[in-house]
Structures are given as C-alpha cells and as structure tokens.
Amino acid sequence: MATAGGIQMSAIAFRSRIACSIVLAAALAACTASKNDNVGPPPPAPPAPPAPPPVDPNKTAADKTFDDGQKIFRSDTFGDEAFWTNTIQLNKAIATVDPTTALSVGLKVDADALPASLVADIKAGKVDLKAPATTLALLDLDAVVGVKASSDGAGGIKSLGITCALCHSTVDNSFAPGIGKRLDGWPNRDLNVGAIVSLAPNLQPVATLLGVDVPTLKSVLTSWGPGKYDAEIFLDGNPTLHAPEVNSSATLIPPAYGLRGVNMHTYTGWGSITQWNAFVAVLEMHGQGSYTDTRLDNSAKFPVAAAPANHMGHTVPPAGQPDLVTSKLGALEFYELALEAPTPPAGSFDAAAAKRGEALFTGAAKCATCHVAPLYTDAGWNMHDGAEIGIDNIQANRSPDGKYRTTPLHGLFAHDAMTTNPAAKGRYYHDGRFATLDDVVAHYNTAMSLALSPAEQSDLVQYLKSL
Numbered sequence: 001m002a003t004a005g006g007i008q009m010s011a012i013a014f015r016s017r018i019a020c021s022i023v024l025a026a027a028l029a030a031c032t033a034s035k036n037d038n039v040g041p042p043p044p045a046p047p048a049p050p051a052p053p054p055v056d057p058n059k060t061a062a063d064k065t066f067d068d069g070q071k072i073f074r075s076d077t078f079g080d081e082a083f084w085t086n087t088i089q090l091n092k093a094i095a096t097v098d099p100t101t102a103l104s105v106g107l108k109v110d111a112d113a114l115p116a117s118l119v120a121d122i123k124a125g126k127v128d129l130k131a132p133a134t135t136l137a138l139l140d141l142d143a144v145v146g147v148k149a150s151s152d153g154a155g156g157i158k159s160l161g162i163t164c165a166l167c168h169s170t171v172d173n174s175f176a177p178g179i180g181k182r183l184d185g186w187p188n189r190d191l192n193v194g195a196i197v198s199l200a201p202n203l204q205p206v207a208t209l210l211g212v213d214v215p216t217l218k219s220v221l222t223s224w225g226p227g228k229y230d231a232e233i234f235l236d237g238n239p240t241l242h243a244p245e246v247n248s249s250a251t252l253i254p255p256a257y258g259l260r261g262v263n264m265h266t267y268t269g270w271g272s273i274t275q276w277n278a279f280v281a282v283l284e285m286h287g288q289g290s291y292t293d294t295r296l297d298n299s300a301k302f303p304v305a306a307a308p309a310n311h312m313g314h315t316v317p318p319a320g321q322p323d324l325v326t327s328k329l330g331a332l333e334f335y336e337l338a339l340e341a342p343t344p345p346a347g348s349f350d351a352a353a354a355k356r357g358e359a360l361f362t363g364a365a366k367c368a369t370c371h372v373a374p375l376y377t378d379a380g381w382n383m384h385d386g387a388e389i390g391i392d393n394i395q396a397n398r399s400p401d402g403k404y405r406t407t408p409l410h411g412l413f414a415h416d417a418m419t420t421n422p423a424a425k426g427r428y429y430h431d432g433r434f435a436t437l438d439d440v441v442a443h444y445n446t447a448m449s450l451a452l453s454p455a456e457q458s459d460l461v462q463y464l465k466s467l
Contacts, residue, residue: 062334069335072328073184074169077148077161078287079324084160087286088206091149091160093199099129099138103178106191106226106421110182111175113143119175145169145182162285164277164332167191167229168256170418177420185257185339186414189227189424194250198222209304210237224250226424228432231266232398234283235296235312237304251395251430258341258410261375262382267407267430268399269383274333281325282315289325291315295400341410348413349465356456357463365450365460376409376467390447395430404430409467412437437461 059067085091094102103109111119118141121127128134136157139149146166152158170188171180178190197203198221207217210233224230228250232238238249251267259265265273275293282291283305296305296313305312317323362368372379383403386393396404407430416425428434434443441457441464444450452460 065331065334066338068328069331069333069338070184072332073164073335074146074182075142075148075163075165076328077163078281078285078289078328079161080285080287081148081159081161082288083286084162085157087202088197088200089202090197090200091157092201094139094147094149094160095136095151095155095157096132097135097199098132099134102135102144105195106188106424107147107178107196108145108169108171108188108190109138109175109179110143110145110171111180112182113141115141145171146188164256164280167193167253173418173420183342183418185255185336186342186418187227187253187255189253189415189419189427190421191253192224192226193229193253194221194224209234209310211304212237226421227253227419227427229253231280231284235302235305236398238398249395249398252427252432255341255411255414256336257339258408259339260337262377262408263380264382264405266399267405268396269401269403269405270399273336274329277329277332277336278325283312287325288317288321289315289323290317291325298400301398301400341408342414342417344411344413344466345417350462351466353459353462354466355463357459357461357466360452360456360460361463364456365444365452366448367444367460370406371409377406382406390443391429391433409464412464412467437464440464 099109114122118127122129133155135144136151136155138144139147139157140151142148146163146169147160148163149157149160165182165184167188168186169182169184170186170190171178172183174180198218203214203217207214210217212220220230220233230250233249254267259273264271265276270276270279278289278291279293281287282289291312292315293313296302299306302312304310360367361371362373370378370382370384382405383401384406385403386396389404393402393404396402412428415427419425426435426437428437428440434440438457438461441452441460445452445457
C-alpha cells in the first residue's frame with residue numbers, strides 16, 4: 001500500500017519470500033513422498049540443527065543478568081495482552097492512529113530498530129506519517145518504545161501489550177522529535193497515558209471497577225495530561241480533585257535511574273524497587289503474576305483493592321496459568337539499579353553560580369539535612385510528613401504509611417532535556433505543582449523561613465541544575 005511507503009513494501013516482500021519458501025518446501029515434501037511410495041527405503045533423517053553460538057567467555061553472570069533485565073524492561077509484557085487487547089480492546093484504537101498523532105501523545109520511536117532503507121525513505125519524505133498503516137509497520141518492526149504488538153495482515157492489530165519502557169524510557173530525538181536512540185530510565189514526560197487509554201473501545205470493565213460511568217472515567221483519564229499517571233486509582237477508586245495546587249490526582253511519571261542506594265522507590269514510599277516492580281507489573285500493567293500485600297486489605301484506605309471481588313493484595317494468576325512476573329523481578333531490579341542518573345550537558349548551568357549554590361545547599365538553605373550527598377536523599381528511612389516540607393499530605397495519605405519520600409536530585413535537568421511537548425516541560429514535586437526549579441526554591445525559602453536573597457535563590461537553582 002503506497003501510503004505506508006517503504007515500510008510496508010519491505011514487509012510485503014518479506015512475507016512473499018516466506019510464503020514462496022513454504023510453498024516450495026511443501027512441493028518438495030510432496031514430491032519426496034510420491035517417490036518414496038514407489039522406490040526404495042525412506043531417505044535418511046535430516047542433519048541435526050547447528051549448535052547454538054558459544055557463550056561469550058568474557059561475559060560474567062552479572063553481565064547476563066544485566067542483559068536479561070534489559071530485555072525484560074524493554075520487551076516483556078508479563079502477559080498483559082489479556083487486559084489491553086482482550087478486555088479494553090486498545091488494539092482496535094491504536095490500529096487507527098497515524099504516526100504523527102502517536103508522536104503527539106508521547107509515543108516514541110526507537111531509531112535503532114529502523115532498517116537503513118526505511119531511514120532513507122523517511123528522510124526523503126517517501127513515508128506517509130499520516131497513515132495508520134505506517135504505525136502498524138512500525139509496530140511490526142518493534143520500533144515503538146514500550147509497545148509490543150503484531151498486525152493481523154488486514155489493517156488491524158491482533159495483539160497489543162505494554163512494557164516498563166512505555167513510561168520509563170524516552171529517546172534522544174537524534175533523528176527527529178520523538179524518534180531517536182533509547183534512554184532507559186528517563187521518564188517519558190511527553191506520554192499522555194490517560195488520553196491514550198481513553199481511546200479504548202471497551203472501558204466499561206474499568207468504570208465498573210471504580211464505580212463510575214464511562215463518560216466520567218474518560219473525563220478523569222483526559223484530565224491527567226502529559227507525563228502523569230494515577231497509580232492509586234485502581235486501589236482507592238478516588239480519581240477526583242485532591243488539592244488546589246493541581247488539577248487531578250495523577251502524579252508525574254518518575255525516573256527509573258539513579259535509584260541505587262535509595263531506600264524507598266516511589267514518591268510516597270510504597271516499598272522497595274522489587275515490591276514496586278511486582279505491584280506495577282501485576283496491578284497496573286495487568287500482567288499475569290502474583291502479588292501479595294496485606295496492606296491492601298485496608299478497606300477504609302483502599303476500598304477497591306480490598307473489595308472481596310478484587311482482593312488485590314492476594315493476587316495470583318488465573319487457574320492453570322503460569323506466573324509470568326515473579327521469576328523476572330530479580331533481573332529487572334538488577335538492570336534498573338544499574339541505570340545511572342544522566343549528567344547535565346556542558347553549558348546547561350552557570351558553573352560559578354552553582355559553586356556558590358553548593359555552599360548554600362549544605363549551609364544556609366539546609367537542603368542537605370535531607371538531601372544527603374552523594375545520594376541526595378536521606379541515608380536510611382527517607383520518609384517525611386507533608387508538613388515537614390510545607391505542603392499538604394493528600395497524595396501521601398493515599399499510600400500505606402501516609403508520608404512522602406525525599407526524592408533524589410540527580411538528573412533534574414532531564415525534566416526538560418528530551419521533552420518535546422512545551423506543556424510537559426519543567427514541573428517539579430510528585431504532582432508537578434511547581435512549574436520551575438525557581439518556584440521550588442522560592443517555596444522552601446518561604447516555608448522554611450530561610451530568608452535567602454533573590455541572588456542566593458538563583459545560585460541554589462544553578463546548583464540543582466548541575467546535579
């Protein structure tokens with residue numbers, strides 16, 4: 001189909017070659033069978049398949065675990081196709097979306113997955129980026145970050161699932177905005193999860209779970225905006241306005257880098273990275289696995305999760321089906337903990353001002369009381385009440401312990417670095433209530449009665465940008 005350009009033509013040619021090979025093999029088999037009916041003994045058994053390539057002797061067990069974890073992070077759906085395809089039928093909606101629209105809602109394309117011929121065709125303007133068929137071809141190439149799908153050969157998608165990388169990877173925009181090399185661990189602050197999910201044809205099961213009608217659910221989903229997601233919505237069913245500073249109960253997608261040595265790995269301290277990976281894989285991505293958390297039996301705090309019909313704190317795979325999550329948690333954690341926070345590029349901050357800001361950070365501004373170097377979070381139990389940091393406790397109260405984690409500060413520049421949607425740039429704190437780092441510092445200056453001058457506040461901002 002001409003609208004899909006070089007991608008679809010390549011796919012058609014490939015399928016044609018495969019079909020010809022199958023027909024030829026079948027013909028040869030039939031011919032052999034005919035001859036064997038009339039002449040001599042049967043032919044000898046075919047030769048054994050070639051041996052697998054030798055194991056790289058330079059790879060350690062740690063290297064293998066890293067590789068396994070990367071593959072899980074980027075490619076494993078944990079069997080969540082049962083939800084995204086069979087239940088809410090998101091595959092039907094995605095099949096109608098062209099690449100330009102997909103990029104506008106924050107989906108990213110891995111340039112390394114594109115054949116050289118396709119790259120040349122895109123540069124030459126020969127690929128129709130307004131054609132849904134092009135989206136299908138990109139999915140067949142496994143080029144859409146965090147989305148695993150296969151087309152049905154008739155203009156639709158027969159299976160669709162999501163991976164960790166959908167939210168916790170972006171690209172470096174080296175080819176074009178939204179197209180480039182993967183940056184694992186970077187939060188995709190362009191990704192409009194709610195807008196994408198709202199397109200699903202069958203949201204009734206989710207609406208029923210939350211006790212709302214479908215129009216209300218869609219209104220909630222579209223209120224989240226780019227780079228945000230409400231991880232507690234399936235637990236407390238409370239998707240309403242929570243605080244005057246924000247317009248929804250959704251929180252910013254957090255980075256998955258720089259977590260080594262950090263005690264609690266979510267904004268409100270749900271648990272370790274292993275706990276959170278299991279939680280997300282089973283209860284958020286809707287993968288097929290086990291998840292145990294008796295804290296979710298608290299019907300006052302988590303009425304949806306604790307309901308007898310749901311019993312989410314005691315989730316197991318469907319009867320007779322395997323656990324597709326638990327065995328992968330170790331390698332996944334290993335990979336995520338290996339992801340270093342990115343270093344700010346040269347020229348992105350004023351070095352002299354940052355040096356002055358460092359002295360303030362460890363001194364008059366008292367930042368280092370909680371943001372202890374080199375982790376830049378508390379060394380130990382890093383949880384605090386909202387009152388300690390001058391904000392409400394509304395989002396914290398949706399978590400088991402009712403507290404906020406001291407967020408590590410490395411890589412703050414990444415809030416803006418690869419974000420292509422102007423509306424998604426900046427935004428700090430768990431819910432993005434502060435548009436800029438200047439706003440964050442001004443808040444602390446007031447809430448903590450620091451009495452920093454405007455120049456000192458500016459220096460402190462430059463230091464934060466340098467981390």
